[in-house]
Structures are given as structure tokens and as C-alpha cells.
Amino acid sequence: MLGIMEQLRSNELDHSSATRTWRSPCMRVKLQLVMCSDEGQEETVTDVITLDKDNRRIEHLGLTLAEAKQLLSTLQQHLLQQQVDTFLDPCSTCADCGALLKVKAHASRSFRTLFGTCTLHSPRLEHCDCTQRKTSSFRPLAALLTESVAPELLYMEAKWSSLVSYDMSMDALKDFLPLEATLDVKTVRYGPACAFEQKPTVWE
Numbered sequence: 211m212l213g214i215m216e217q218l219r220s221n222e223l224d225h226s227s228a229t230r231t232w233r234s235p236c237m238r239v240k241l242q243l244v245m246c247s248d249e250g251q252e253e254t255v256t257d258v259i260t261l262d263k264d265n266r267r268i269e270h271l272g273l274t275l276a277e278a279k280q281l282l283s284t285l286q287q288h289l290l291q292q293q294v295d296t297f298l299d300p301c302s303t304c305a306d307c308g309a310l311l312k313v314k315a316h317a318s319r320s321f322r323t324l325f326g327t328c329t330l331h332s333p334r335l336e337h338c339d340c341t342q343r344k345t346s347s348f349r350p351l352a353a354l355l356t357e358s359v360a361p362e363l364l365y366m367e368a369k370w371s372s373l374v375s376y377d378m379s380m381d382a383l384k385d386f387l388p389l390e391a392t393l394d395v396k397t398v399r400y401g402p403a404c405a406f407e408q409k410p411t412v413w414e
């Protein structure tokens with residue numbers, strides 16, 4: 211019977227080249243975000259981050275704080291983008307007659323979260339005239355972004371500020387969280403480029 215080291219050496223010789231790549235000091239880890247429908251069906255797969263990890267020294271093991279912060283901020287960016295698009299999608303047409311609503315003006319909203327700050331495009335849309343309304347236009351995103359800071363970040367800021375000064379608490383939070391990351395969130399339907407190309411509503 212072969213000793214354990216001999217078995218390992220024997221296995222090493224027998225391994226295919228594909229298996230041997232795992233013995234390389236570098237390892238590539240790709241993380242993907244899979245969005246599913248309510249029924250659980252996979253709809254979109256997005257590459258979130260690729261990590262090239264070394265494994266020869268103790269400090270190479272596991273995630274570093276910088277990698278964890280990058281991972282969280284990138285995930286936050288993709289998640290926010292998907293959520294905002296899903297929220298805005300039904301707002302682009304009249305709820306009563308289904309006509310496409312005209313974009314009256316463009317603006318942006320900043321939203322601070324524990325995992326970064328994003329600037330979201332917030333269009334002002336004209337109401338359809340098929341039904342009488344109190345106002346002539348509205349910003350659909352205002353119904354979702356009732357605050358410019360995520361409630362959880364407000365809570366953490368308040369909690370830490372009650373213990374130490376605001377500046378010290380922010381420094382502490384920034385050590386562990388990607389608070390200062392800028393999230394590049396582009397909404398699909400109302401991106402400035404495509405919004406200007408939007409055809410005017412045909413009024414009935």
C-alpha cells in the first residue's frame with residue numbers, strides 16, 4: 211500500500227492538466243450575480259467581480275478587507291440598478307390608457323448607502339391627459355427615494371455618533387465599509403441618452 215505522500219505524488223502524475231491548474235499558486239475566482247424570476251427561473255447572469263488569489267502565504271488566505279469592500283460596492287451597484295429599473299419600468303406608461311409618457315425634464319438624485327453612493331437619473335414625466343390630475347408632471351423616482359440616505363446607513367451613523375464624535379464614527383465605518391465608493395448606476399429606460407430619443411406621446 212502506498213504511503214500518503216506517495217499516493218499524493220502518484221495522483222499528481224495521473225492528474226490531467228486541467229486538474230493541475232489547481233496546484234498553481236494563483237487561483238481565479240469569478241463571482242456572478244444571477245437574477246431569477248418569481249418562479250425561480252434564471253433570467254440574467256452578470257459577472258460581479260473576478261479575484262486572482264495567491265495561496266503561498268498566510269496573508270493570502272481568504273478575502274482581504276479591500277476585496278470585501280470592492281465586492282460589496284460592486285454588488286450594491288448591480289442590485290440598485292436592477293431594483294430601480296424594475297421600479298421605473300411600469301412608470302413609463304399611463305396607468306389608465308397605457309400611452310407612453312413624455313419626459314419633461316432630466317435631473318439626478320444622489321443616494322447614500324452603507325456600500326457606496328450612487329447618482330440616479332430621475333426624469334420628470336408629463337402626466338397623460340386622458341385623466342384629470344392635480345399636477346401636470348411627476349418624478350416617479352421620488353415615490354421610491356423618499357430620503358437621500360438609506361435608512362440602515364442613517365441608523366448606523368446615529369448609533370456610532372452617540373458613542374463617539376461624528377467624524378470619528380465615520381472614520382470607523384469607512385474602515386470596514388465601502389462608504390465612499392461611487393456606484394455607477396445607469397437606469398436602462400431613462401438613461402439621458404435614450405430619454406432624448408424617446409418619441410413624443412401621441413395624445414388621443
Ligand SMILES: [Zn+2]
Nearest residue numbers: 304307338340
Ligand atoms: Zn392615459
